[in-house]
Amino acid sequence: MVKALNDGLRQALTDDPKVLLMGEDIGRLGGVFRVTDGLRKDFGDLRVVDTPLGEAGIVGAAIGLAMRGYRPVCELQFDGFVYPAANQIITQLAKLRHRSAGRISLPVVIRIPYGGGIGSIEHHSESPETYFAHTAGLKVVTCSTPHDAFHMIQQAVADDDPVVFLEPKRHYWTKGEIDPSSPQPLDRAVVRPEGTDVTVIAYGPTVPVALEAAEVAAEEGRSVEVVDLRSLSPWDTTTVRASVHRTGRAVVVHEAAHSHGFGAEVAARLQDEEFHFLEAPVVRVTGYDTPYPPSRLESDWLPGVDRILNAIDRSLSY
Amino acid sequence: MAPTETAPPETAPSDPPIQLLDRSGKLSTDDRLPLDLATVDLATLHRDMTLTRRLDTEAIALQRQGELGLWPSLRGQEAAQVGAAHALRRQDMVFPTYREHGVAWCRGLDPVALLGLFRGTTLGGWDPYAHHFNLYTLVIGAQTLHAVGYAMGLHRDDSTGTGDPDRDTAVLAFLGDGALSEGETNEAFVWAAAQNLPVVFFCQNNQWAISAPYSVQSRIPAAQRAAGYGFPGIRVDGNDVLACLAATRQALHRARSGGGPTLIEAVTYRLNAHTTADDATRYRPAAETEDWAARDPLERLEAHLRSTGAVTDDHFTDLEQRERDLAEQLRAGCRELAEPDPASPFEHTYAQIPADLRQQLREHLEFVSTGPQDGERQ
Missing domain, CATH: 3.40.50.970 (Thiamin diphosphate (ThDP)-binding fold, Pyr/PP domains)
Structure with a gap:
């Protein structure tokens, strides 16, 4: 996936001279995850910018660059380091189009490696997606495959709205084919395997986990449909509703904490709009309402295959 | 014990700010700040x-x-x-x-x-x-x-x-x-x-x-x-x-x-x-x-x-x-000054209104245009 993102960014830099990348350690080093490896050498230090160490500065300066006609792609090094930039993201980046009655357009992408499962230290495993999904004016997307990573990063760069682009860091080294033709629209969910008994709704790092659970369930004779949301704001209620409309059962999976998480939004919408077609309550499989634990606890703390299978059982028990 | 109240720190002494026009309206010059009148x-x-x-x-x-x-x-x-x-x-x-x-x-x-x-x-x-x-x-x-x-x-x-x-x-x-x-x-x-x-x-x-x-x-x-x-x-x-x-x-x-x-x-x-x-x-x-x-x-x-x-x-x-x-x-x-259009927040949140937000806009405009119903709601 790192290579897919790198290729996607390279393509974006090639296609539009106004695109530039900025972040800590992204130039000489190529980023701590090497997502921008080699790009400074090929596009120069005015387009692949090693910034001072200051996250508010990265996003604040990106706003000014966008006002001057540029399309900045910011890298915030880790999920837990986005908060110093939260003021710029929430009070300025998200709101300037609205404040200016549409006169100011800020095509800024904020890339954030996110999620757990890599055995790391504190602040390096968080899932901040709903802070941003709850902020009007931002788009929030996340990829789960190299194919999507390649296309979605280019679509995010081409988008005229600010996009928070969440990269599931534990799948950075996942391999996969890229079909260069006809990507899905950025805001569209994708049904990964189709199924008939229950719908598992996942995004980003939990999609491969959900797919594995679906395979195990299949061995037990259960047909599980997995919907990869891809975009959390806006989110594709049409695809999710159509799936649940058929299966009558929904399980939502995310690493972020349980309460007030994205699963609550999915559950609320399904009970509101598919009430008469639901055979069971919407079940959530999530992180817990605690800070992210020490890494030696994370494998059980994170939603894994067994917890998803338990949730499928519970849904099917109604 | 209550904490001892400390005196506010003294501001370090500094030169007076550069001035070209004093409070009586008299002009002066300053080599640090040349100005061709x-x-x-x-x-x-x-x-x-x-x-x-x-x-x-x-x-x-x-x-x-x-x-x-x-x-x-x-x-x-x-x-x-x-x-x-x-x-x-x-x-x-x-x-x-x-x-x-x-x-x-x-x-x-x-x-x-x-x-x-x-x-x-x-x-x-x-x-x-x-x-x-x-x-x-x-x-x-x-x-x-x-x-x-x-x-x-x-x-x-x-x-x-x-x-x-x-x-x-x-x-x-x-x-x-x-x-x-x-x-x-x-x-x-x-x-x-x-x-x-x-x-x-x-x-x-x-x-x-x-x-x-x-x-x-x-x-x-x-x-x-x-x-x-x-x-x-x-x-x-x-x-x-x-x-x-x-x-x-x-x-x-x-x-x-x-x-x-x-x-x-x-x-x-x-x-x-x-x-x-x-x-x-x-x-x-x-x-x-x-x-x-x-x-x-x-x-x-x-x-x-x-x-x-x-x-x-x-x-x-x-x-x-x-x-x-x-x-x-x-x-x-x-x-x-024109009153803002109730649709304007919806129209300018994104470059294009997402489908869900368009639905919210529809519902809001219907609410605004209908107004409170007599006897139903205060």
């Missing part, structure tokens, strides 16, 4: 300061009458703002806070447009690109980083150091003394210095951040901080329009030429409360305000104009008429 239109400076003050006075009156929800007065800061603004070229970009009504005036904004934000008809009110004057920023210090980013763009556009006066461009970012304590302002200074960006930070040190005196923010004059970042800082009398003009001209010239950033500290005073919602008598002595009122920026320029005969009596009588016209324009214009 042949290039200065004193009458226009006086006109703009006078009309800016009138604009401010009328807005306060409109707030008192209930036409505005709030107004942040600039009274006392006319020299700083008009002086700085007169140093701008058309293409230079300004990033204001929320009190730069005098700069807005000089940038040619319709003064009525300044009222919309405070009347609640808009969150902005003007085209930032048409006037090269960004929207007001209410979050303290946030705009300093936008200025830095814009300056990074200028650098990449080859819009500095070409020698072409129509091409070379700089950014003028306004901030107050309170903003000096914000982390984002610190980041802006770091970025501007490290990249030698064409940006001028113009700090109106008006002594008070709502109720916090300058000693809460700093033990040294703001201008001295610049050295720590690695660019020049200059401290001028902010009630002296000529010193403010000269310092900003010098700094913008350096920025446009590729010489990098400058921090200007204009030492001035907020003669009114923070906003019309604030009560300054709760935290500062009347004697202090009276002392600063005696250094009024408009009075000293007027004294200079009258004593030197630099303008005729017609200037003053014409100006009185313009003030009356402006007052009338503001009173009528404020009441005529």
Whole structure:
């Protein structure tokens, strides 16, 4: 996936001279995850910018660059380091189009490696997606495959709205084919395997986990449909509703904490709009309402295959 | 035990701010800040300061009458703002806070447009690109980083150091003394210095951040901080329009030429409360305000104009008429500001309205157009 993102960014830099990348350690080093490896050498230090160490500065300066006609792609090094930039993201980046009655357009992408499962230290495993999904004016997307990573990063760069682009860091080294033709629209969910008994709704790092659970369930004779949301704001209620409309059962999976998480939004919408077609309550499989634990606890703390299978059982028990 | 109350720290001694026009209206020169008076239109400076003050006075009156929800007065800061603004070229970009009504005036904004934000008809009110004057920023210090980013763009556009006066461009970012304590302002200074960006930070040190005196923010004059970042800082009398003009001209010239950033500290005073919602008598002595009122920026320029005969009596009588016209324009214009369309928040949140938001818009418009049903809901 790192290579897919790198290729996607390279393509974006090639296609539009106004695109530039900025972040800590992204130039000489190529980023701590090497997502921008080699790009400074090929596009120069005015387009692949090693910034001072200051996250508010990265996003604040990106706003000014966008006002001057540029399309900045910011890298915030880790999920837990986005908060110093939260003021710029929430009070300025998200709101300037609205404040200016549409006169100011800020095509800024904020890339954030996110999620757990890599055995790391504190602040390096968080899932901040709903802070941003709850902020009007931002788009929030996340990829789960190299194919999507390649296309979605280019679509995010081409988008005229600010996009928070969440990269599931534990799948950075996942391999996969890229079909260069006809990507899905950025805001569209994708049904990964189709199924008939229950719908598992996942995004980003939990999609491969959900797919594995679906395979195990299949061995037990259960047909599980997995919907990869891809975009959390806006989110594709049409695809999710159509799936649940058929299966009558929904399980939502995310690493972020349980309460007030994205699963609550999915559950609320399904009970509101598919009430008469639901055979069971919407079940959530999530992180817990605690800070992210020490890494030696994370494998059980994170939603894994067994917890998803338990949730499928519970849904099917109604 | 209760903690021992410590005395507030002494502010480090410093040289007086550079002054070219003293409080009696007498001109002087200063080698640190050369100004060719042949290039200065004193009458226009006086006109703009006078009309800016009138604009401010009328807005306060409109707030008192209930036409505005709030107004942040600039009274006392006319020299700083008009002086700085007169140093701008058309293409230079300004990033204001929320009190730069005098700069807005000089940038040619319709003064009525300044009222919309405070009347609640808009969150902005003007085209930032048409006037090269960004929207007001209410979050303290946030705009300093936008200025830095814009300056990074200028650098990449080859819009500095070409020698072409129509091409070379700089950014003028306004901030107050309170903003000096914000982390984002610190980041802006770091970025501007490290990249030698064409940006001028113009700090109106008006002594008070709502109720916090300058000693809460700093033990040294703001201008001295610049050295720590690695660019020049200059401290001028902010009630002296000529010193403010000269310092900003010098700094913008350096920025446009590729010489990098400058921090200007204009030492001035907020003669009114923070906003019309604030009560300054709760935290500062009347004697202090009276002392600063005696250094009024408009009075000293007027004294200079009258004593030197630099303008005729017609200037003053014409100006009185313009003030009356402006007052009338503001009173009528404020009441005529269009009510916002209930659809507008939905239309401008994203470039295109997402499907779910369009549905919310439909429901909201239906609710708005139907209104409350008799007997059903209060």
